[in-house]
Amino acid sequence: MDIRAEQVAVRLGGRTIIENIDMEVSNRQFVGIVGPNGSGKSTFLKTIYRALKPSGGSVWLDGRPMDQVSLRESARMLGVMTQMSTLNFDFRVEEVVLMGRTPHKKLMEQDGAEDYRLAHEALEKTGMAEYADRKFNTLSGGERQRVLMARALTQQPRAMILDEPTNHLDIQYQLQLLQTVRALDIEIFAAMHDLNLALAYCDKIYVMSQGHIVASGPPVQVLTAALIRQVFHVEALITDMPQLGRKNIVFLSA
Amino acid sequence: MSRRDDAFPTLRRRFPLGPVTAALLVLLGLSVVVSITFGPVHIESGEVARILSCKFASLFSYSVPGSEEVLSSSRADIIWNIRFPRVLMAVIVGAGLSVSGVAMQAVVRNPLANPYVLGISSGASLGATMAILLGAFTVFGNYGVSVGAFLGALLTSLFVFTIAFSGKSRGNTIKLLLAGMAINAICSAFTNFIIYTAKDAEGIRSVTFWTMGGLTSASWNLLGIPGVVVLVGVAFFLTQFRVLNTLLIGDESALTLGINVTAIRRVYLVVSSALTGVVVAVSGTIGFVGLIIPHVVRMVVGSDHRRVTVISAIVGSIFLVWCDVVARMILGNTELPIGIVTSMIGGPFFVWLMLTKSYGFGDE
Numbered sequence: 178m179d180i181r182a183e184q185v186a187v188r189l190g191g192r193t194i195i196e197n198i199d200m201e202v203s204n205r206q207f208v209g210i211v212g213p214n215g216s217g218k219s220t221f222l223k224t225i226y227r228a229l230k231p232s233g234g235s236v237w238l239d240g241r242p243m244d245q246v247s248l249r250e251s252a253r254m255l256g257v258m259t260q261m262s263t264l265n266f267d268f269r270v271e272e273v274v275l276m277g278r279t280p281h282k283k284l285m286e287q288d289g290a291e292d293y294r295l296a297h298e299a300l301e302k303t304g305m306a307e308y309a310d311r312k313f314n315t316l317s318g319g320e321r322q323r324v325l326m327a328r329a330l331t332q333q334p335r336a337m338i339l340d341e342p343t344n345h346l347d348i349q350y351q352l353q354l355l356q357t358v359r360a361l362d363i364e365i366f367a368a369m370h371d372l373n374l375a376l377a378y379c380d381k382i383y384v385m386s387q388g389h390i391v392a393s394g395p396p397v398q399v400l401t402a403a404l405i406r407q408v409f410h411v412e413a414l415i416t417d418m419p420q421l422g423r424k425n426i427v428f429l430s431a
Numbered sequence: 432m433s434r435r436d437d438a439f440p441t442l443r444r445r446f447p448l449g450p451v452t453a454a455l456l457v458l459l460g461l462s463v464v465v466s467i468t469f470g471p472v473h474i475e476s477g478e479v480a481r482i483l484s485c486k487f488a489s490l491f492s493y494s495v496p497g498s499e500e501v502l503s504s505s506r507a508d509i510i511w512n513i514r515f516p517r518v519l520m521a522v523i524v525g526a527g528l529s530v531s532g533v534a535m536q537a538v539v540r541n542p543l544a545n546p547y548v549l550g551i552s553s554g555a556s557l558g559a560t561m562a563i564l565l566g567a568f569t570v571f572g573n574y575g576v577s578v579g580a581f582l583g584a585l586l587t588s589l590f591v592f593t594i595a596f597s598g599k600s601r602g603n604t605i606k607l608l609l610a611g612m613a614i615n616a617i618c619s620a621f622t623n624f625i626i627y628t629a630k631d632a633e634g635i636r637s638v639t640f641w642t643m644g645g646l647t648s649a650s651w652n653l654l655g656i657p658g659v660v661v662l663v664g665v666a667f668f669l670t671q672f673r674v675l676n677t678l679l680i681g682d683e684s685a686l687t688l689g690i691n692v693t694a695i696r697r698v699y700l701v702v703s704s705a706l707t708g709v710v711v712a713v714s715g716t717i718g719f720v721g722l723i724i725p726h727v728v729r730m731v732v733g734s735d736h737r738r739v740t741v742i743s744a745i746v747g748s749i750f751l752v753w754c755d756v757v758a759r760m761i762l763g764n765t766e767l768p769i770g771i772v773t774s775m776i777g778g779p780f781f782v783w784l785m786l787t788k789s790y791g792f793g794d795e
Contacts, residue, residue: 227687248686268679332688
């Protein structure tokens with residue numbers, strides 16, 4: 178599903194958080210947004226998954242303006258995985274994952290065998306199948322993150338929004354999660370912190386700084402030593418890894 | 432495939448909601464019959480069952496042999512006109528408060544919330560106090576106190592909604608809770624002022640009794656409105672299990688699952704307040720039922736609302752029926768306000784809950 182943002186701006190309490198944001202995800206691309214803390218990545222993603230109304234500009238889902246798409250309808254198309262704190266109530270992992278079926282269900286409709294199959298498939302993809310009966314609150318941060326990923330997968334979305342998906346995850350699950358979403362073969366829109374992961378997984382990246390887009394394009398072209406110095410205020414060495422056909426960023430000093 | 436199903440048995444298969452609900456309903460029926468036997472005159476449960484069934488049969492114009500004799504006894508009168516409406520009131524109030532508590536906890540996403548968290552009880556108390564001590568609402572005759580309490584409940588909830596949903600914020604739950612606290616303080620102050628300046632000792636006693644909650648006023652005439660409102664309210668929340676579940680996991684998650692959180696929260700607040708308002712109007716402020724019952728139920732069956740709502744309704748009814756028996760019987764010939772009984776059980780439970788569970792207060 179195509180997602181397009183045109184001139185999106187968010188102002189909160191008289192302060193401009195983001196402005197003039199044009200972004201596009203289409204053709205089953207994995208698109209990353211990178212940028213330092215407070216650059217507006219999360220704020221922008223919130224306007225896409227409708228937690229924030231843009232104060233200016235517009236967002237389009239599959240060519241339709243967002244305000245003409247019902248919340249329920251967009252929830253059937255967009256899977257979202259964000260950071261989440263603890264729950265005040267005890268839910269089991271399986272119950273949390275099954276909630277991903279909510280936008281597909283009518284009033285009073287029960288979860289059927291197919292819903293359970295999707296939920297367990299998603300739990301297996303995220304390596305959490307054995308935790309189905311555990312209480313969500315007893316899990317570690319990384320495990321919770323994987324459960325939320327499973328919930329988003331259970332939504333059977335046509336595009337995914339990920340806000341720092343690899344946060345809390347150990348290296349194995351960082352890679353596994355990114356491979357899993359890549360393999361979905363749908364549009365992925367992800368705010369990412371790890372520039373090397375962005376380099377390895379993204380088809381295209383947008384670099385944000387102070388609420389604006391400062392660069393965009395294929396990560397190999399965009400992530401130069403000069404840009405990293407300018408945006409992140411860090412000296413970096415970009416090395417070739419010919420045996421992998423990839424580049425690697427080594428950070429030297431702040 | 433089947434191997435995987437065996438490895439992860441699902442609660443849907445493991446939790447027999449139908450049979451459990453049926454069993455609880457039977458238990459509720461038995462509780463009703465047995466609780467009727469308690470009172471100044473002891474009546475055997477067999478006789479209670481016989482009288483009730485004859486009465487029901489005659490209501491549907493069946494004539495059971497010998498039923499006229501059964502129904503003409505003075506015991507039939509005690510059971511049908513005094514004890515049965517009262518026990519039914521306990522059933523209605525128990526279900527209403529429990530389900531209202533379930534909904535309120537989901538709406539403000541806080542396990543320590545209860546039906547009175549928006550100040551409804553203090554508003555109702557003020558209304559009732561005005562009716563009893565100042566003679567307000569006398570146009571409503573015997574129902575003056577109930578009408579006063581209901582109006583008080585209505586006005587406080589309107590006030591709280593207005594405050595919480597005004598301004599730019601989209602009705603955040605902390606604002607709701609704080610607005611509830613503020614109105615609570617204001618109403619209590621006026622109630623206390625009226626009580627303090629009143630000369631009417633008998634009236635003050637009635638106010639005290641009213642604020643501690645009681646089902647003494649129960650009669651057939653008073654059952655209708657709360658009965659219908661509780662039935663409709665409970666039925667409504669039974670259909671909302673999915674949305675209630677997503678509310679518990681947080682606004683943003685609910686939103687990304689397609690729930691219009693702001694709108695649905697308003698609807699739930701209105702329905703839940705209506706439930707609480709009519710219940711408080713006829714029974715006074717009975718504390719802790721709406722807090723304890725949802726928790727006890729969650730501890731046993733988990734947090735999924737397709738189970739929590741229906742089971743809370745029935746368990747709440749059973750609980751209140753038996754609390755009322757204790758309130759009627761424990762002092763011998765005088766009656767204890769039922770709110771004292773529920774608070775004596777509920778207070779310690781509340782503390783225990785706070786100590787054992789690391790619950791936050793409305794944090795995101």
